[in-house]
Amino acid sequence: MLRKILSFFGTRVGIAILLAMLVVGVATIVKTKAGNSSINKSSTALAVEKIVKKSLEDDTDGDGLKNWEEALYKTDPENPDTDGDGMSDGAEISANRSPIVSGTGHDASGTSTISTLPTFSATDKFSQELFIKYIEAKKSGQEITQEFSDKLAEEIVAKNYEGQEVLFNDNDLNVINNPTLTQIHDYGNAFGAAISTPVPKGVRNEFEILDAIITNGLTESDKEELQILYNRYNSIHDNLAKIRVPLEMRNAHASFIRAVDTIRNSVSGMQNLNTDPIGALRKIALYEEGLNDLSITSLSLKQYFFSKKITFESTESGSTMTR
Structure with a gap:
């Protein structure tokens, strides 16, 4: 199996994926079909589902809610017992009593209303929708089962509660209409330099951090390392956006930047798991999509240099593009 893996990474598709991994700094499981590469729904997707399901099942104080x-x-x-009246919050809800007002006679139905829920973050929006579904389920006598939780987990990943994201536009690039071979060579070196920004020593990659978060929760140390990684992706984005790009490669170059942005946003999501978990999980779920896009656009870039017979010395930054 190891020999097959090493053989695969010797192919052009494999090299493209290695380039994507150079940007991300993390290995992943890949598969290929008819010359096209894609990322298995594995580590990231499973991690997101695990976080969601755990979040839906957590009852920290054991009160039944x-x-x-x-x-x-x-x-x-x-x-x-939030209101301190001697009856647990879960028991009060079951008795249709308000768990935040001490004493009897307070109807729980007035405790929360859609109008009192905030409407800003993705989590707030999801909470409003969830509240409606929750009340409907309770009124109809539906039990909040594992199946109900699984369905919610799928909806979180599938729906974008943050609205449409503004994507990097091809027209924002500085394009060379009729590039010379020297200009194409310079482009390769500039591109290689932009994506080779190293991860500081001692900083884990985002996938290692995510794995730790699943086990131990998000710590201040995690946040600090994620900020370093976020800044690195920002730097890669900015450097790539400044490069003069051959017209033929405008679309591929912009696609590469958008893929970097997807990875960067996933890192941002990991940072915000505590403050905006729904928006965060949506971003994290797109991590592998970003990695897949990186590998595909990397292949287009490599093929371009090969077609132009552009080569680089091993000491040049552009050697990353063709080796």
């Missing part, structure tokens, strides 16, 4: 239900009813997820 899941943490996400506590958010809907405005109760304290770390205090089983």
Whole structure:
């Protein structure tokens, strides 16, 4: 198997993926079909689903209300009796009593309303929709089962609660209409230099950090390292956007930048798991899509240099593009 893997990375498709991995600094499982490469729905997708399902099942204070239900009813997820009246929050909801007002006679149906929920972040928007589904399920006597949780997990990944993202535009590039071979050679060196920004020593890659987050939760150390990685991707984006690009490669170059942005946004999502988990998970779920786009556009770039018979010395930054 190892021999097959090494043989695969000797192909042009394999080389393109290695280039993408150079940018990201992380290995991944890949597969190829008819010369096209794609990323298996594996590590990242499974990680997102694991985080979502765990979040939906967590009941920190053991009061019978899941943490996400506590958010809907405005109760304290770390205090089983928020209003201190001797009855647990979960028991009060079951008795149709308000868990945030001490004493009897307070109807729980008035505890949370759609109008009182915030409307800014992706998590807020999801919470509103979830609240509606939750109330409907409760009214109809539907049990909040594992199947219900699984369906919610799928919806989180599938739906974009943040709205349409502004993508990098091809027209923002500085294009060379009729490039000479020297200009194409310079382009290769500039491109190679832009993507070769090293990850500082001692900083884990984002996938290692995500794995740690799943196990231990998001720590301040994780946030600091993720910020370093985010800044690195920002730098790669800015450097690539400044390069003079041969007209023939405008689309591929812009696609590469957009792929870098997708990876960068995934890192941003990891940073915001505590403050905007729904928006964060959506971004993280697109990580492998960004990595896949990097490998595909890398192949286009390599083929361009080969077609122009452009070569680079091993000491040149552009050697990354053709070796």
